[in-house]
Amino acid sequence: MIKINTSHILPDTPFLLEGTESSDILELLPDADPPLAPAGDIAYRLSAVMAGADLIVTGTASVPLATVCARCLDDIRVVISVRDLCLHFEKVRDLEVDLTDDVREELLLAVPSCFYCSPDCKGICPVCGTNLNHASCACDRQQAEPEPDDAPSPWDQLDALNLSPKKPAEKKGAKKPAPASPAVKKTADKKAAVRKPAEEKGAKKPAASPAEKKSPGKKSPKK
Ligand SMILES: [Zn+2]
Ligand SMILES: [Zn+2]
Known part of the structure; x- marks a missing residue:
């Protein structure tokens, strides 16, 4: 103590x-x-x-x-x-x-994360394991170095991916129609045109399924 x-x-x-x-x-x-x-x-x-x-x-x-x-x-x-x-x-x-x-x-x-026997320690031969501070060897250490391989880089596969959107420019202002087939959409638009403008907004809600759109006159079963 x-x-x-x-x-x-x-x-x-x-x-x-x-x-x-x-x-x-x-x-x-x-x-x-x-x-x-x-x-x-x-x-x-x-x-x-x-x-x-x-x-x-x-x-x-x-x-x-x-x-x-x-x-x-x-x-x-x-x-x-x-x-x-x-x-x-x-x-x-x-x-x-x-x-x-x-x-x-x-x-x-004050303890460092690693230590060296001397600042110019030569290390060990990666081929034969000889301590190069005490002896030398005839190994071709260049060969032991990992060569720059010509195997395809994993990034190449990412480059090959086509990530561009299928329909580039469908956004027009705040108008956001529900994703529906052209036929269904046309029907909905037609009906909406006949009806009062106030209802048009409701008809274009994305939640509306095609089935509902086809029979907009029917009252909902609830109530
Ligand atoms: Zn050393
Ligand atoms: Zn060696």
Whole structure:
């Protein structure tokens, strides 16, 4: 546990807190990808000051970890370090403050998503699997590269689709007749012309089925 008793911090004098902590507090998952295992203790060097009743802690923390290179898969040891650690605790005068979780969090946030044995790691040969940092091979690695194939692209099929509407321009203003066969439509229009204009709008409702249109004089069975 990394703890500070704020009653020990003198005014205007940074309180130094230095030591090591078991890296077990990181609670690294055993099946992490890439694999990450503690390779030593967490080392911290912290400076604590009070600002009124608040505690401000700055400093550094680091931990060595064992992992693998993302390119050549060699086992490597890396050091995760936080150089600009800065923690703030409100209203903690004369209290014991546990910094463990905060230091843990800062270290975990500093862990990158992958590691390399060196910035110019050559990786492994995609053909024979040789680690090219340690040996060379005679493989033709150009051949192993996926060739630009001349198989038809799936987009070609989309291009071949004819998505243009069958009747391009039937829209005329707000007039929106029901989709009906020309014959039925003609009948409906004829009847509508005979009837009063007020009813015309009703007859053109899209919900009207051809059967209803053919016998507009019949009263509806309801009522
Ligand atoms: Zn490597
Ligand atoms: Zn090879």
